[in-house]
Amino acid sequence: MNEIEVKRRATVHDVARAAGVSLATVDRVLNGRAGVRAATAEKVAAAIAAIGFQRDLSASLLARGRDLRLTFIIPDGSNEFMASLADAVSARADQALAERMHIQTRRVRALDGAALAASLDALNPHDCDCAIIVASQEPAVVAAVDAASRRGVAVMTLVSDLPGTQRRLFIGIDNVAAGRTAASLMGRFLPHGGTVAVIAGSLHLADHIDRLAGFRAALEAEFAGITLLGPIEGHDERSETEAIVGDLLKRHPDLGGIYNLGAGNAGLVAALEASGRGGAIRVIAHELTEPTRRGLKSGAIDVVLDQNPDGEIRAALAAARTLALGDNRIVVADPIEIGIFLRDNLR
Amino acid sequence: MNEIEVKRRATVHDVARAAGVSLATVDRVLNGRAGVRAATAEKVAAAIAAIGFQRDLSASLLARGRDLRLTFIIPDGSNEFMASLADAVSARADQALAERMHIQTRRVRALDGAALAASLDALNPHDCDCAIIVASQEPAVVAAVDAASRRGVAVMTLVSDLPGTQRRLFIGIDNVAAGRTAASLMGRFLPHGGTVAVIAGSLHLADHIDRLAGFRAALEAEFAGITLLGPIEGHDERSETEAIVGDLLKRHPDLGGIYNLGAGNAGLVAALEASGRGGAIRVIAHELTEPTRRGLKSGAIDVVLDQNPDGEIRAALAAARTLALGDNRIVVADPIEIGIFLRDNLR
DNA sequence: TAGGTCATGAGGCACGTACCTCATGAGCAG
DNA sequence: CTGCTCATGAGGTACGTGCCTCATGACCTA
Structure with missing residues (x-):
């Protein structure tokens, strides 16, 4: 009797009931599968909004039965910052794996747009859900980003943005x-x-x-x-x-x-x-x-x-995780703060 | 044939096979249940280390079938920083809920050790897995923290630490x-x-x-x-x-x-x-x-x-999530960086 | 030897979602 | 009316883990 009453979180079953459709139809709508009339899809959407359904990320990833596959493409060369960015990726790899994210890192020659574009072109949705790149502003790269997006490989930009493309998110400082x-x-x-x-x-x-x-x-x-x-x-x-x-x-x-x-x-x-x-x-x-x-x-x-490479990688991983949920949702990341370091607050 | 070969992540089944014991025994070891001889537990631990098993957090939380219940206890009063800390908690509530963490916030009178202790004493493991408190250094608080830990309510300190107690983690700046x-x-x-x-x-x-x-x-x-x-x-x-x-x-x-x-x-x-x-x-x-x-x-x-209240809350939530996994693991958090702000990099 | 305790195994159900197959019925064209 | 397409429903299995019950056999004690 001393129980604390907890609102049970809404599930797909609740959505189906509220929309007056079957589980299968809710599933078709949620995962963008064909074979649903527009009117029905709207009923489902309304029900989702009405009861405040939120898909359970954990269960979703579990049911998918495959890890999220991420590819970081980072400039190579003598640039120490890029090296630390790559290090930050490695440092997060284990934790990411525990959250079902499989990380792969590629280094391409710095300031070589053709190499970056080629690397992007080599990605297909079968083995990569999302590419995170340090973009350089060249036409070949722009084209490769849009092509990858069309193929079903989401692209996020890191450190250096590529506005006007299909990239889903930019992660970096002002x-x-x-x-x-x-x-x-x-x-x-x-x-x-x-x-x-x-x-x-x-x-x-x-x-x-x-x-x-x-x-x-x-x-x-x-x-x-x-x-x-x-x-x-x-x-x-x-x-x-x-x-x-x-x-x-x-x-x-x-x-x-x-x-x-x-x-x-x-x-x-x-x-x-x-x-x-x-x-x-x-x-x-x-x-x-x-x-x-x-x-x-x-x-x-x-x-x-x-610019806190570790924070940037953390933000990128969190965003990628959200990306895995739906195709048409807007993904936002926590803003990256400019770190200011003196001898006295060196981490 | 173009398939990319992926190492399947190890599961409890693999651990059981590697250790030459049953699933039930692995489960007993993993979740600290009684009824396992020390020698057997060691065999299991060795197998876990050998095959690099990592418990699937998502599946674990799903199977538990209940949300993680967190209680933030934050000083009340005119202190604007504490208010912003509480705001940061609210801002994360939705995201936390999507990751199966149910957040509750309590405000207690600032610098009132008795009130904080009473608030801690009121927590029982049935409705709170983890308390995150802004500790003040008073004997009553120290006692309450240790008592809560003994009852099965994990305690983490925020902003102000309480060394020498059973608190599992301190999250704050140097x-x-x-x-x-x-x-x-x-x-x-x-x-x-x-x-x-x-x-x-x-x-x-x-x-x-x-x-x-x-x-x-x-x-x-x-x-x-x-x-x-x-x-x-x-x-x-x-x-x-x-x-x-x-x-x-x-x-x-x-x-x-x-x-x-x-x-x-x-x-x-x-x-x-x-x-x-x-x-x-x-x-x-x-x-x-x-x-x-x-x-x-x-x-x-x-x-x-x-001291970046938002980052502190993020770190606290991440740590609490890890805490939910095992009782006897060491929990670490990303260090909180000292933010330095001028008019020009106000976020 | 009988009765007890204890470590362990075997198996099943549950969590919420993804994805599959199959059935059914409505709507439509010829 | 026949034959087709298509929207939808019904129901199942799977993912990895937690947690439960019950059975089995080893070992100890009186």
């Missing part, structure tokens, strides 16, 4: 906001103004363009005392970036700060440490990787903005 | 690191040194003590030019904090910064804005709530350190 944040910190670090150099990877990369735009806009709006130098392109390369920074330090003895919005941070740290001026110059970089960690610890880098 | 981070930012904001006032809620709260310790240590180690004023206790109250800040501003025309490591931020912002010196003083506060958001936007606050 890079304009990241640039603004960098400016806001740099401005406060230099209360008496000064010169700040900006280094980018490439001005053909959407995320780098966004960061630069945000950085510039926020500096102009709030910190008139700061003069911007650059941007200089380092092509995300260690040695090239090292040369650029070394040159900057030599030519600008009064340099107040450096914002590296691309990769190549190993070179940045090396040049700073070699100059003996590490610590006297405020430095902001992107992505928490081995070189930036080292830089934070040594004091060469003050702040690292990070 | 408050010493948070204090260090605040110091590290403040030090860089004031490159020529200055005076920084510290306001705490209460020096009897573990998290406040930790933040203060971290702040102090990092200032002393790295920023000798900064003089610390306080800490002054504002008891997390709006009006008291407002009075304190107003007084500080009046008496210290040269004040360089304020670090409020407790709540009462509405008062902080009001006093700063009333003084007309907002923007000239570097201000760091905790928790992204309505008043701190306002402060960031108006420029009264420079940086807010946040």
Whole structure:
């Protein structure tokens, strides 16, 4: 008598009863099978809405009797961030398997649209339900994404989006906001103004363009005392970036700060440490990787903005799981937050 | 013939076969039921390890035929952060329900150990599998946590830990690191040194003590030019904090910064804005709530350190789900990161 | 030896959904 | 009317695990 009364969750049986149709018909509607008149389908839909039916994900996956098959396609090469993204995928693989998600990872040459497109073209719905890709903005990739969607392979974009395609979801940070944040910190670090150099990877990369735009806009709006130098392109390369920074330090003895919005941070740290001026110059970089960690610890880098690869992978997996439920539902993901790291809150 | 070969996931049947025992025995071992000799249990454990069996969470919850029952106990009162924590719980309720987790939230008077203990005592394993509490460090609470654990109600602590008890997991940030981070930012904001006032809620709260310790240590180690004023206790109250800040501003025309490591931020912002010196003083506060958001936007606050209530709730739910599997497994959660927010990366 | 306890096995039903086959009846064209 | 298509219903099995009952045989104790 002390029982707590619990509302039983609605099941497909309840839907059938409420709609006045059979279980088989409800099943046909729920799983998009043919052979149901529009009028009947609507009755079912109305019943679902009326009683608030939610399909039981666990039971659904169990009954399907097969794991969800996901393929991550991640750029290869020297880019440490992409490596950490791949690591984050591996780290989640076991947990994902326990939730019936079978993960496969492929690395393709960075900035090689043809390779990415070929990799996408090789996927068929028989062995891949969903592809998660780091997209580069090239026509071949756009075509491959749409083709995969038509074949029945859902596509989600990670880190770098591909708007205007059939991709179901984008998972990544707001890079304009990241640039603004960098400016806001740099401005406060230099209360008496000064010169700040900006280094980018490439001005053909959407995320780098966004960061630069945000950085510039926020500096102009709030910190008139700061003069911007650059941007200089380092092509995300260690040695090239090292040369650029070394040159900057030599030519600008009064340099107040450096914002590296691309990769190549190993070179940045090396040049700073070699100059003996590490610590006297405020430095902001992107992505928490081995070189930036080292830089934070040594004091060469003050702040690292990070897009939390682990969180992105978690969000991607959660979204993929939802995707498995229905074909026509809108999938949303928790927004990815920009991580801000100093030496003192290194995880 | 084009089939991709998939390793079938191991099931309890496979474990039984590998161990040379019956399904019933495997079940007894897995679910901690009595009536199995130690030697037999070990054979089963060995088989599980050997074939890498992982219990299917979905099927397990389905077979249990009942939802996981979770009770959040969250302090009530004027504390905006606790309100946002409760909001985060509500926001996840639907999603949780779809994963067979039934959430109940209770609010108890803040800093009232007896009330929290009573609330815990009222829980019995029949209608609550797991309690998630914001613990305060009082003997009555400690006793209640251990009693609940003995009764079969698992307890997890949120935001504020209760070490030395039977609590299964703590979910929250590293408050010493948070204090260090605040110091590290403040030090860089004031490159020529200055005076920084510290306001705490209460020096009897573990998290406040930790933040203060971290702040102090990092200032002393790295920023000798900064003089610390306080800490002054504002008891997390709006009006008291407002009075304190107003007084500080009046008496210290040269004040360089304020670090409020407790709540009462509405008062902080009001006093700063009333003084007309907002923007000239570097201000760091905790928790992204309505008043701190306002402060960031108006420029009264420079940086807010946040412990990401939504992420904490997500982690708690994930951990609870794992907890449902076995009684004697070690549950781990993803670490909660300290969020750092400026006006420019407000979410 | 009789009676008891205890470890283990065998088997079945249940959870909610997916997916299959087969039957039935309505509607329609010729 | 005959023969066809098509919407729908009825009912089954399966997924992997939890939980229940009952049977069996080993071992101990009086």
